[in-house]
Amino acid sequence: MSVLVVVECDNGEVKKSSLEVASYGSQVAQMLGTTATAVAVGVATEANLAQLGEQGISKVLYDAEPRLKDFVNGAYTKLIAAAADKEQAQVIVLANSNIGASVGSRLSVRLKASLATNVVELPKANGSSFTVKRGAFSGKAFADVVLSGDRKIIAVKKNSIEALHEAGKTATVEAFSASLTDADFADAPKQVVMQDQAGGILLPEADKVVSGGRGMKGPENWHLIEDLAKALGAATACSKPVSDVDWRPHHEHVGQTGITVSPNLYSACGISGAIQHLAGVNSSKVIVVINKDPEAPFFKAADYGIVGDVFDVLPKLTQAVKELG
Amino acid sequence: MKFLVCISNVPDTTTKITFTPDNKEFNKAGVQFVINPWDEYALTRAIELKEAQGSGTVTVLNVGEADTEPNIRKALAIGADDAIRVNAAPKDAYFVAQQIAAIAKEGAYDVILMGKESIDYNGFQVHGMVGELLGIPTVAPAMKLDMSGSTATLEREIEGGKEIVEVAAPFVASCQQPMCEPRIPNMRGIMTARTKPLKVVEPVGEGARTEVAEYALPPKKQGVKLIPAESAGDLIKLLRNEAKVI
Numbered sequence: 106m107s108v109l110v111v112v113e114c115d116n117g118e119v120k121k122s123s124l125e126v127a128s129y130g131s132q133v134a135q136m137l138g139t140t141a142t143a144v145a146v147g148v149a150t151e152a153n154l155a156q157l158g159e160q161g162i163s164k165v166l167y168d169a170e171p172r173l174k175d176f177v178n179g180a181y182t183k184l185i186a187a188a189a190d191k192e193q194a195q196v197i198v199l200a201n202s203n204i205g206a207s208v209g210s211r212l213s214v215r216l217k218a219s220l221a222t223n224v225v226e227l228p229k230a231n232g233s234s235f236t237v238k239r240g241a242f243s244g245k246a247f248a249d250v251v252l253s254g255d256r257k258i259i260a261v262k263k264n265s266i267e268a269l270h271e272a273g274k275t276a277t278v279e280a281f282s283a284s285l286t287d288a289d290f291a292d293a294p295k296q297v298v299m300q301d302q303a304g305g306i307l308l309p310e311a312d313k314v315v316s317g318g319r320g321m322k323g324p325e326n327w328h329l330i331e332d333l334a335k336a337l338g339a340a341t342a343c344s345k346p347v348s349d350v351d352w353r354p355h356h357e358h359v360g361q362t363g364i365t366v367s368p369n370l371y372s373a374c375g376i377s378g379a380i381q382h383l384a385g386v387n388s389s390k391v392i393v394v395i396n397k398d399p400e401a402p403f404f405k406a407a408d409y410g411i412v413g414d415v416f417d418v419l420p421k422l423t424q425a426v427k428e429l430g
Numbered sequence: 431m432k433f434l435v436c437i438s439n440v441p442d443t444t445t446k447i448t449f450t451p452d453n454k455e456f457n458k459a460g461v462q463f464v465i466n467p468w469d470e471y472a473l474t475r476a477i478e479l480k481e482a483q484g485s486g487t488v489t490v491l492n493v494g495e496a497d498t499e500p501n502i503r504k505a506l507a508i509g510a511d512d513a514i515r516v517n518a519a520p521k522d523a524y525f526v527a528q529q530i531a532a533i534a535k536e537g538a539y540d541v542i543l544m545g546k547e548s549i550d551y552n553g554f555q556v557h558g559m560v561g562e563l564l565g566i567p568t569v570a571p572a573m574k575l576d577m578s579g580s581t582a583t584l585e586r587e588i589e590g591g592k593e594i595v596e597v598a599a600p601f602v603a604s605c606q607q608p609m610c611e612p613r614i615p616n617m618r619g620i621m622t623a624r625t626k627p628l629k630v631v632e633p634v635g636e637g638a639r640t641e642v643a644e645y646a647l648p649p650k651k652q653g654v655k656l657i658p659a660e661s662a663g664d665l666i667k668l669l670r671n672e673a674k675v676i
């Protein structure tokens with residue numbers, strides 16, 4: 106019996122969301138009186154994997170098969186299922202990412218496990234079942250879900266769990282192979298296209314987000330958003346109409362029908378705060394709203410606000426961040 | 431090609447969410463239900479691909495009780511050829527996936543399309559479960575879908591980018607923007623939808639694996655602290671010293 110956590114790696118590094126997943130898994134292991142093993146996917150370095158000890162992981166399994174560099178649903182599922190069997194994992198924890206949800210849903214059928222996605226808190230155990238809190242109604246509510254059965258899979262929402270950092274602890278890294286065949290790579294990508302990241306910060310992984318709406322008037326004004334984002338080390342985002350008219354790319358569209366974000370800081374510039382937009386951002390820890398209309402609905406969901414013109418306010422904010430040093 | 435498009439019946443995006451007094455169920459009173467917005471991409475793209483191929487059928491499938499039929503008819507009005515409703519309350523994602531897989535298998539569908547996720551339960555899991563139950567690939571979430579013969583080329587979104595994936599039918603894909611411009615029903619569609627076949631079948635398989643014990647609303651915000659535009663820079667100091675987020 107053990108807990109298995111799936112850590113996603115990119116360019117050799119463990120993703121921040123996976124550090125949270127590892128911390129979640131090791132705390133579940135402690136609750137159950139067992140240990141947490143990680144299985145790593147993507148491109149990892151042994152040194153970075155060993156460092157998962159800081160998140161309470163005792164052992165990391167890693168298959169260096171080159172075709173596992175990119176996401177392949179079939180192969181990843183088989184690899185993780187094999188690791189779960191080897192470790193006799195009772196609980197499997199993954200990130201609530203596109204990779205985590207794709208793999209987790211297939212695994213739940215293969216391993217006859219109960220599955221909860223979008224989970225925001227550590228589980229409460231009652232007998233052999235778990236109760237987990239998960240986001241529902243696109244950020245408008247939460248549901249406590251009971252997972253029963255011998256095996257459980259939990260996909261943890263980014264930024265809902267604090268990552269542990271126990272300095273100096275290391276995990277042992279073990280080579281692992283799931284005897285993958287060509288058939289497992291049926292959905293292998295022919296090509297991978299990564300976004301051109303201006304400031305180097307990906308929206309789904311970001312701690313801080315600066316977002317613009319129709320109040321920005323046109324794509325030619327986005328340097329104001331980008332300058333503030335750069336100064337803060339934030340990612341950029343936008344409202345739906347902004348991406349619908351191609352001022353900004355679709356992957357920046359947040360909201361009920363875009364991506365859901367829950368950063369520590371969400372700054373909305375020239376966005377009215379429609380219910381569909383709020384749904385995607387209202388689990389952010391701190392919300393800042395800049396809008397020239399004091400009646401804009403977004404102010405009701407905000408922690409800090411400035412009633413003013415974005416063209417006047419944004420440069421002042423960027424300047425103030427630079428002065429902080 | 432036989433397309434199967436799965437649609438979920440969800441509260442309109444403007445709905446203010448409330449629960450029954452015991453917090454055990456979603457309060458449906460006065461709520462307008464719509465086709466899940468992501469599923470509209472799946473439906474329209476299936477119709478476009480069928481039209482481009484010049485042959486084939488588009489079947490819509492919903493697991494739900496009789497009150498979902500207006501939205502099934504709406505999907506027929508948008509351009510699906512026929513519909514199937516599995517007569518059961520959708521207990522959880524696994525229960526729903528079993529129904530979809532059984533129908534896909536029986537009808538030997540080539541392409542099974544869904545939305546990225548339902549906007550009510552936000553599972554993002556039915557597609558993977560259906561793919562696994564049928565032993566076929568799932569591409570989720572897909573931003574683009576083209577077909578040439580029985581081979582599909584898709585763009586799968588991954589965090590920070592996309593993968594170009596090629597799979598042979600049968601396969602499952604979960605759809606999202608910017609795949610197509612979702613169609614709305616026209617008058618002719620609405621007229622013909624009334625007489626298109628809608629078959630009702632009973633559920634199969636095992637029960638649910640999960641159960642909702644209780645719902646809750648997010649905690650209310652304290653209220654906004656306003657900073658005058660003239661001294662906008664003070665906001666940054668507050669974010670550092672008070673909120674401690676920068």
Ligand SMILES: Cc1cc2nc3c(=O)[nH]c(=O)nc-3n(C[C@H](O)[C@H](O)[C@H](O)COP(=O)(O)OP(=O)(O)OC[C@H]3O[C@@H](n4cnc5c(N)ncnc54)[C@H](O)[C@@H]3O)c2cc1C
Nearest residue numbers: 318319320344345360361362375376377379382397398415
């Ligand atoms: C089914 C459905 C799904 C949807 N999903 C989403 C979604 O996922 N995400 C989403 O964002 N929207 C979504 N929408 C759209 C949503 O209803 C709103 O239309 C949209 O969020 C409005 O975008 P906006 O705030 O940028 O524009 P507007 O509502 O036009 O607001 C612009 C704001 O900018 C302010 N402003 C103007 N000029 C300035 C200035 N110089 N300085 C400061 N402020 C200024 C105005 O006061 C106004 O408040 C959806 C709608 C539907 C029907």
Ligand SMILES: Cc1cc2nc3c(=O)[nH]c(=O)nc-3n(C[C@H](O)[C@H](O)[C@H](O)COP(=O)(O)OP(=O)(O)OC[C@H]3O[C@@H](n4cnc5c(N)ncnc54)[C@H](O)[C@@H]3O)c2cc1C
Nearest residue numbers: 493520521522523544545547548551552553554555556642
């Ligand atoms: C009365 C009621 C009670 C419920 N109780 C529970 C509960 O106790 N526990 C629980 O987990 N869930 C419960 N649900 C949620 C319900 O089971 C969901 O429809 C199901 O879980 C699938 O949603 P999802 O968010 O997981 O799907 P996702 O994986 O997010 O959906 C992806 C896609 O699958 C397709 N799809 C989803 N649902 C259907 C459907 N019903 N018919 C056809 N296609 C569909 C759509 O194309 C959708 O875009 C309840 C729903 C109702 C109406």
